[in-house]
Amino acid sequence: MDIFLQQVVNGLTLGSVYAVVALGYTMVYGIIQLINFAHGEVVMIGAMVAFSVITSLAAAGMPPLVVVMLGVSCAVPVCMAVGYAMERLAYRPLRRAPRLAPLITAIGVSIILQHLALLVWTRNVIAFPQIITIQTYTVAGATITNVQVAILALCVLIMAGLAFLVYRTRLGTAMRATAQNPQVAGLMGVDVNRVIAATFIIGAGLGAVAGVMVGTYYGVAQYTMGSVLGLKAFSAAVLGGIGNIPGAMLGGVVLGVVEALGAGYIGDLTDLCRYGWLASLLGERCARDGHFILFGSNYQDVFAFVVLILVLVLRPSGLLGERVGDRA
Amino acid sequence: MKALFDTRDNPKLVKAGVVLVALALLVLPFALAQVGTSWVRITNYAILYVLLALGLNIVVGFAGLLDLGYIAFYAVGAYTYALLASPQFGLHLPFWVILPIGALVAAFFGVLLGAPTLKLRGDYLAIVTLGFGEIVRIFLNNLSRPVNVTNGPQGIAGIDPFSFGSFSFSKPETLLGIAFSGPIKYYYLLLAVMIAILLVNVRLQDSRIGRAWEAVREDEIAARAMGIDTTRMKLLAFAMGASFGGVAGGMFSAIQAFISPESFVLVESIMVVAMVVLGGMGNIWGVVLGALLLSFVPEILRWTVQPLQEALFGRMLVDPEVIRMLIFGLALVLIMLYRPAGLLPSAVRKRELADERPA
Numbered sequence: 001m002d003i004f005l006q007q008v009v010n011g012l013t014l015g016s017v018y019a020v021v022a023l024g025y026t027m028v029y030g031i032i033q034l035i036n037f038a039h040g041e042v043v044m045i046g047a048m049v050a051f052s053v054i055t056s057l058a059a060a061g062m063p064p065l066v067v068v069m070l071g072v073s074c075a076v077p078v079c080m081a082v083g084y085a086m087e088r089l090a091y092r093p094l095r096r097a098p099r100l101a102p103l104i105t106a107i108g109v110s111i112i113l114q115h116l117a118l119l120v121w122t123r124n125v126i127a128f129p130q131i132i133t134i135q136t137y138t139v140a141g142a143t144i145t146n147v148q149v150a151i152l153a154l155c156v157l158i159m160a161g162l163a164f165l166v167y168r169t170r171l172g173t174a175m176r177a178t179a180q181n182p183q184v185a186g187l188m189g190v191d192v193n194r195v196i197a198a199t200f201i202i203g204a205g206l207g208a209v210a211g212v213m214v215g216t217y218y219g220v221a222q223y224t225m226g227s228v229l230g231l232k233a234f235s236a237a238v239l240g241g242i243g244n245i246p247g248a249m250l251g252g253v254v255l256g257v258v259e260a261l262g263a264g265y266i267g268d269l270t271d272l273c274r275y276g277w278l279a280s281l282l283g284e285r286c287a288r289d290g291h292f293i294l295f296g297s298n299y300q301d302v303f304a305f306v307v308l309i310l311v312l313v314l315r316p317s318g319l320l321g322e323r324v325g326d327r328a
Numbered sequence: 329m330k331a332l333f334d335t336r337d338n339p340k341l342v343k344a345g346v347v348l349v350a351l352a353l354l355v356l357p358f359a360l361a362q363v364g365t366s367w368v369r370i371t372n373y374a375i376l377y378v379l380l381a382l383g384l385n386i387v388v389g390f391a392g393l394l395d396l397g398y399i400a401f402y403a404v405g406a407y408t409y410a411l412l413a414s415p416q417f418g419l420h421l422p423f424w425v426i427l428p429i430g431a432l433v434a435a436f437f438g439v440l441l442g443a444p445t446l447k448l449r450g451d452y453l454a455i456v457t458l459g460f461g462e463i464v465r466i467f468l469n470n471l472s473r474p475v476n477v478t479n480g481p482q483g484i485a486g487i488d489p490f491s492f493g494s495f496s497f498s499k500p501e502t503l504l505g506i507a508f509s510g511p512i513k514y515y516y517l518l519l520a521v522m523i524a525i526l527l528v529n530v531r532l533q534d535s536r537i538g539r540a541w542e543a544v545r546e547d548e549i550a551a552r553a554m555g556i557d558t559t560r561m562k563l564l565a566f567a568m569g570a571s572f573g574g575v576a577g578g579m580f581s582a583i584q585a586f587i588s589p590e591s592f593v594l595v596e597s598i599m600v601v602a603m604v605v606l607g608g609m610g611n612i613w614g615v616v617l618g619a620l621l622l623s624f625v626p627e628i629l630r631w632t633v634q635p636l637q638e639a640l641f642g643r644m645l646v647d648p649e650v651i652r653m654l655i656f657g658l659a660l661v662l663i664m665l666y667r668p669a670g671l672l673p674s675a676v677r678k679r680e681l682a683d684e685r686p687a
Contacts, residue, residue, distance in 0.1 A: 108660030
């Protein structure tokens with residue numbers, strides 16, 4: 001039971017970060033039906049910029065929270081600029097092109113961003129300065145750190161803020177109108193190009209914050225960190241129903257928890273020595289090692305994709321999506 | 329000028345052209361060997377990429393199913409060969425037995441991927457296939473415990489080269505007074521396979537199956553209304569594309585003599601998709617061009633960037649690998665911006681581009 005609760009806590013933390021990244025994918029997809037493959041790299045750039053700022057300020061003797069906030073406030077505008085530049089230069093000219101063309105430019109942009117980051121921050125795994133002293137709290141048998149609490153709180157705040165933006169402001173209304181029908185939205189006086197650019201900028205800003213959170217949580221960053229994170233976040237977006245903002249939030253959290261629980265339990269579940277008749281088949285190995293684990297926790301990354309495939313096969317529109325999967 | 333190249337008026341020109349190209353292809357490895365043996369190897373890998381791109385073109389170009397995990401089939405073919413012809417299990421089957429097995433196993437995996445995803449289209453399919461590719465790689469990475477099948481991240485070494493009796497493709501040999509090195513022998517083998525697969529592709533495109541694929545790609549519902557068994561056609565596309573990948577994988581395994589999951593990462597899948605799209609989806613010659621460009625240009629950059637930097641700045645400022653990738657990324661973006669249907673677009677795509685894209 002303790003393990004269960006612990007894994008749920010870990011899963012919620014990571015899942016809420018996935019959710020914030022997933023929002024960036026889902027907002028862009030909702031509006032222009034583009035998988036912004038380079039979004040993961042934006043998250044990485046956010047982490048890297050924050051890392052540089054935090055490292056250079058770490059010795060200055062400022063309170064750790066201020067330093068981290070400064071890091072975030074540098075990372076966000078940088079990422080927003082990157083997001084805007086990429087929309088303007090690589091995606092906008094291709095809005096009428098065949099569907100695969102923007103996908104390829106997205107891949108191109110992602111390669112460019114990765115290698116620019118490699119130039120600036122080298123190919124080494126860099127350690128995030130641990131300026132925040134980790135405190136642990138024990139709640140009902142599970143430990144939770146202050147970093148985890150901060151991440152969870154921040155994610156909830158971000159999601160609430162985004163929900164407000166999308167459902168209660170003029171820009172949000174324009175975004176939803178553009179998502180439904182760009183032509184008609186344009187006729188109604190919505191500046192579609194501006195709305196799309198704003199979507200990219202907001203998504204990139206969210207990505208920057210997520211990048212800082214991931215960096216602080218794991219304590220490390222590398223120029224390649226964006227791709228796996230991006231993939232999982234995209235899976236989360238699809239899981240929730242791509243194009244659907246509450247869906248991305250739900251998808252991220254669900255994916256994080258499933259992943260954490262899966263990694264925590266798969267080793268035990270696939271230990272063949274626990275099953276009587278199989279154990280007797282394997283007699284010798286079980287007697288010697290005491291276990292015969294088919295799949296260990298190193299299969300953690302598989303869960304995201306298995307969940308993704310199952311959802312798409314069983315419910316192609318995602319958990320909350322109203323769109324059908326055959327929207328080509 | 330135009331009349332000279334209008335082959336319909338000049339059937340003799342076609343023959344002459346074919347003969348010239350054939351001669352050039354036959355002499356090519358010896359010319360390359362003058363520059364450096366590594367260039368023959370690079371050419372061999374380029375041909376492997378052509379095979380992969382042609383296989384993926386069946387799925388993406390002909391049937392219109394975007395597959396971002398194609399490298400998984402390459403991996404399946406490569407590991408099938410490696411497991412059946414290496415000290416890993418002490419098996420040393422001859423290659424002409426394994427290659428068909430590899431193709432079959434890969435085709436099986438193709439159907440395995442295709443069957444549950446039949447209903448999905450477009451981006452959803454793309455992302456499922458991407459996940460599938462990653463799953464295969466993660467399994468290859470971890471199937472070393474509790475029973476050692478793939479040897480995990482260390483990979484499998486000592487894989488047998490292709491051989492007929494005492495004739496081995498990896499050993500240098502002198503035939504008819506000409507010295508053939510190992511890579512040159514493989515070059516001819518790869519060339520033969522490539523030509524065979526090219527012929528299959530060309531014949532396939534205008535066959536009943538090829539037209540059915542095209543119909544499915546353009547409008548699945550209309551295709552079904554015309555009596556095409558769309559389920560079967562899609563599965564067939566997946567299986568055929570996968571089997572080509574499997575054959576290429578087996579050859580890769582034998583040429584390298586060593587494989588590890590590192591060779592089958594997502595970037596490789598994306599590279600093959602980029603080759604297909606860059607060259608022009610659905611156009612066989614475009615795909616070949618795309619594959620050759622994306623395999624050779626980075627290599628040429630690798631060989632020119634370093635001396636250039638040393639000449640300009642007197643020392644190495646930036647790692648050539650980084651510059652190579654930066655230029656590669658930039659090229660992908662620029663080519664898509666200026667030729668969104670690829671360098672040599674297929675006739676259908678050209679027509680599509682002239683129309684407004686439906687919202």
